[in-house]
Amino acid sequence: MRLVTTVVVGDLTCHALEGGRQALDGGAMFGVVPKPLWSKRIAPDDRNRIPLAMRCLLVEHPEGLILIDTALGNKENAKFYDIYGMSNAADPAGGRPTQLEDAIAQAGFGSDEIRWVINTHLHFDHAGGNTTIGGGADPVPVPSFPNATYVVQRSELDYARHTNERTRASYLAANFEPIAAEDRWSLVEGGCEILPGIWSRPTPGHVPSHQSLVIRSAGDTMVFLGDLIPTAHHLPLAWIMGYDVEPLRTLESKRLLLEEAVRERWLLCFEHDARVVVGRAVEGAKSAVLEEIRTVDGVDRAEGPK
Numbered sequence: 001m002r003l004v005t006t007v008v009v010g011d012l013t014c015h016a017l018e019g020g021r022q023a024l025d026g027g028a029m030f031g032v033v034p035k036p037l038w039s040k041r042i043a044p045d046d047r048n049r050i051p052l053a054m055r056c057l058l059v060e061h062p063e064g065l066i067l068i069d070t071a072l073g074n075k076e077n078a079k080f081y082d083i084y085g086m087s088n089a090a091d092p093a094g095g096r097p098t099q100l101e102d103a104i105a106q107a108g109f110g111s112d113e114i115r116w117v118i119n120t121h122l123h124f125d126h127a128g129g130n131t132t133i134g135g136g137a138d139p140v141p142v143p144s145f146p147n148a149t150y151v152v153q154r155s156e157l158d159y160a161r162h163t164n165e166r167t168r169a170s171y172l173a174a175n176f177e178p179i180a181a182e183d184r185w186s187l188v189e190g191g192c193e194i195l196p197g198i199w200s201r202p203t204p205g206h207v208p209s210h211q212s213l214v215i216r217s218a219g220d221t222m223v224f225l226g227d228l229i230p231t232a233h234h235l236p237l238a239w240i241m242g243y244d245v246e247p248l249r250t251l252e253s254k255r256l257l258l259e260e261a262v263r264e265r266w267l268l269c270f271e272h273d274a275r276v277v278v279g280r281a282v283e284g285a286k287s288a289v290l291e292e293i294r295t296v297d298g299v300d301r302a303e304g305p306k
């Protein structure tokens with residue numbers, strides 16, 4: 001498996017980065033979809049878990065390098081790795097580099113060159129790499145990207161700080177408070193152009209202030225979906241994760257985005273699909289389907305993105 005898949009979107013070069021793997025309960029990943037249906041498309045292991053990526057996107061932008069989402073980071077221990085089926089994110093005994101840092105290096109860059117970090121939302125598998133700990137007896141998390149401004153929806157940071165019994169396990173303060181302590185958050189509100197051609201598109205449902213990132217350049221468009229459509233298996237509108245706090249809002253967010261994506265032939269970049277990195281959305285018989293698929297094993301079909 002390669003760690004970097006480079007995709008050109010108009011004038012922008014983007015690198016999809018493999019930040020590690022996790023394995024989550026297949027039933028939770030497909031919500032109300034019965035196991036006989038989902039297990040035909042993706043086989044569970046002996047603990048009923050399916051393999052998932054933690055993919056991030058690096059964009060070479062004229063205003064500086066942009067990193068969208070940061071995978072798990074290096075702060076979690078072996079027990080955490082076992083519960084969530086984490087592998088390859090970092091050494092759970094503590095240490096660096098993380099697989100995300102390896103992938104950034106393979107793309108030809110260093111962490112200190114990242115100018116912007118944008119989070120789809122602040123769950124640990126998307127924002128864990130925002131911060132890092134070194135060694136020592138009492139390690140303190142600090143921002144992983146010393147020269148970056150971090151961007152998230154203002155209401156998502158507020159949501160992460162006010163959890164309840166249902167949402168608590170996903171929001172770990174060490175992933176976002178050290179950024180606040182250094183006053184590095186740039187908080188956005190609603191849909192907006194964060195940088196030229198880089199748009200926040202609110203896609204509520206997984207969490208109320210989830211955002212997908214739409215990259216537009218020279219007539220081409222790619223969307224980094226985050227947890228709106230975590231894998232290509234989730235393209236059918238009703239295939240929605242049990243983890244989503246507002247599944248009917250996910251449904252409407254998906255419906256709106258996929259209509260537009262199919263009409264304009266957007267590239268879809270999947271954060272959690274263990275195989276499919278990116279594909280171009282086209283209309284299928286029952287749901288949107290993909291053309292120009294690019295996979296982590298490098299077996300690309302069709303002509304590939306231009």
Ligand SMILES: [Zn+2]
Pocket residue numbers: 123125126227272
């Ligand atoms: Zn996720």
